[in-house]
Amino acid sequence: MTKAYRHTGYGRSVRSYDHPNLFNFRDLGGYRGRDGRTVRWRRLFRSDSLSRIDPADAASFTALGVRTVIDLRRPREVARDGRVPEFAGLTYHHLHPEHAEWEDATDNDEPSDARWLANRYLDLAYGGAAAMVAAVAVIAEADNAPVVVHCVAGKDRTGVVAALTLAALGVNERDIAEDYALTAAATDRFTEHMRRVNPEMATMPARYLMSPAEAMLLFLGDLHRRHGSVRAYLLESGLSEAHLAALDAHLLEDPA
Secondary structure, three states: OOEEEEOOOOOOOEEEEEOOOOOOEEEOOOOEOHHHOEEOOOOEEEEOOHHHOOHHHHHHHHOOOOOEEEEOOOHHHHHHHOOOOOOOOOEEEEOOOOOOOHHHOOOOOOOOHHHHHHHHHHHHHHHOHHHHHHHHHHHHOHHHOOEEEEOOOOOOHHHHHHHHHHHHOOOOHHHHHHHHHOOHHHHHHHHHHHHHHOHHHHHOOHHHHOOOHHHHHHHHHHHHHHHOOHHHHHHHOOOOHHHHHHHHHHHEEOOO
16 A cells, blocks of 8 residues: 655645655645646656556556656666556656766866755756756646656656756745755665665765755756746747646646
8 A cells, every 4th residue: 555645834635655666756746836826736746766666556656647657767777677567548758868977977176965966957957958848848738647757766867857847837946945855755765775786876976865955956046047047948948838838737726
């Protein structure tokens, strides 16, 4: 059975779901967006890799009525781990954002962990802009909902798509950063699992697994300084005004 926990800030619906083989699955609904409206519940979810779904997860996952999965993993990660099972009526999009390998990433100085992560997210936002925009475009189509966006840990690539979508909907940056930081609650379980299946995880730098709210605030602040707003970044990167209007129309609702 799926365990569910209520988000204390809003409390109208379930925020995080504890599927047996997924560690970081949660609903992006409930946050206050543009013009006092609220992001709809059970329309957009974020997750770690759905390749781990097995019969223990299947009933609780399919009960959510998910219609679309956006997989942001590298092709080699999909080949290594597989993809979400082919449930009836489920559409699958593999949208890999191009970005440098983190171990090859260089910075002009020795930034803090939060600044280093924010720099990696900027790499995703620019090097992987086509996939980022394509993901938001899929989310914007009402007929695709409910949508789940995932990568491996559901933290970085997924975190950037979630942040761009919520920011486009007018959600406060601090709320976006706090949602990103909720991943920390899943890190120990995810790390324990990954170290069992991939011993190389034991040598991974600690900053790779962090999700401090400051990193997301720095990243969003950079986009604002460069473009004026996240919506402007998305438009300049190829998203249409029609997609932004569609995003607002089906993901925002008047408060009860």
